[in-house]
Amino acid sequence: MAKVKGEIVVNTERCKGCELCVPVCKEKTIAMSGLLNSKGYHYATSANEDCNGCTNCAIVCPDGAITVYRVKLEAA
Amino acid sequence: MSQLLTREEICVPENEVYHRTCLLTDAALTYCPGCGHGTAHRLIMEVIEEMGLQADTIGVAPVGCSVLAYDFMDIDMQQAAHGRAPAVATGIKRLYPDKFVFTYQGDGDLAAIGTGETLHACNRGENITIFFVNNGIYGMTGGQMAPTTLPGMKTATSPFGRDTESMGYPLKITELIAMLPGTYYVTRQSVHTPQNVRKAKKAIEKAIQYQKLNRGLNFVEIVSNCNSGWKMTPLESNKWMEENMFPYYPLGDIKVPKQN
């Protein structure tokens, strides 16, 4: 069975730390960074390897801060 | 082995499945964190990009938090006086009937000061599209009561909650304009969850496609949050919206074109 592997890239300067992306991720990939961006927001960050590239986080982000990538993995 | 792909190997353009539409400018949105205006802007611009309409679209921005929409949407835009966007859009569409013309308005703009313009543009059956972001409050000016404010809802000008006996009832303007023969497609959506975002995007697509038919006005309400005005966190405000706004403003199509 072909599996998929996803990755997200957060534009940390665009992120406003609203946390709307956190609960929509079924893989619990997103966590809020302890660091601040230049506007003073704790930004979203990818905190595990389980992203499946579903795009849920990106499409609820009001600031369009998330880019999503996805690859199909061949069955081992 | 492919299982060992690194992050750098995955994050390359050919694997990209979602990126912010190029029809949003690089300007940082001036909205509060978590405000649905940003998502609504993005969906409209995504659809215009996907339909290849960038050069054929003219948008009309309102007065309200989205007054600067022309700075964010990379298309031809005009800003209208408070509530007058449907009248301005009427003029633009009549001069340029081949353009896709839309307004983007809040509830204070569309359902308070601009009620007359809204009703008459709808009743005349102008071939424009209206995107109506209803957050039940005057967000921009500091959270005053709007005609759409819910019964009992606390705002800066109804600190003890909206008392319907002295302050009247929330105006369901979307149901009202759906009754007018001049409207063609009327729907109510939200943009706070992935499922709702996908549904709202389909509704926006229809509201744009139908304009080409010249059968009347297409209207998309987006029930949204105003976490600053409601004095909640973004996640709390979306939950409050589900529990309180949706029962009064139920989501779904209100008027769909007759099949023929």
Ligand SMILES: Cc1ncc(C[n+]2csc(CCOP(=O)(O)OP(=O)(O)O)c2C)c(N)n1
């Ligand atoms: C003629 C006029 N009257 C009043 C105002 C003040 N004013 C600015 S925005 C606004 C209300 C906006 O509320 P809404 O349309 O719901 O937009 P939101 O900010 O909630 O998105 C008001 C009353 C104004 N700018 N011009």
Ligand code: SF4
């Ligand atoms: S793309 Fe899906 S799985 Fe990956 S981080 Fe976003 S919500 Fe989670």
Ligand code: SF4
């Ligand atoms: S939804 Fe967007 S702005 Fe909000 S925390 Fe997530 S990435 Fe940041």
Ligand code: SF4
């Ligand atoms: S005041 Fe309300 S409507 Fe305006 S940007 Fe902030 S959350 Fe959005």
Ligand SMILES: [Mg+2]
């Ligand atoms: Mg409002």
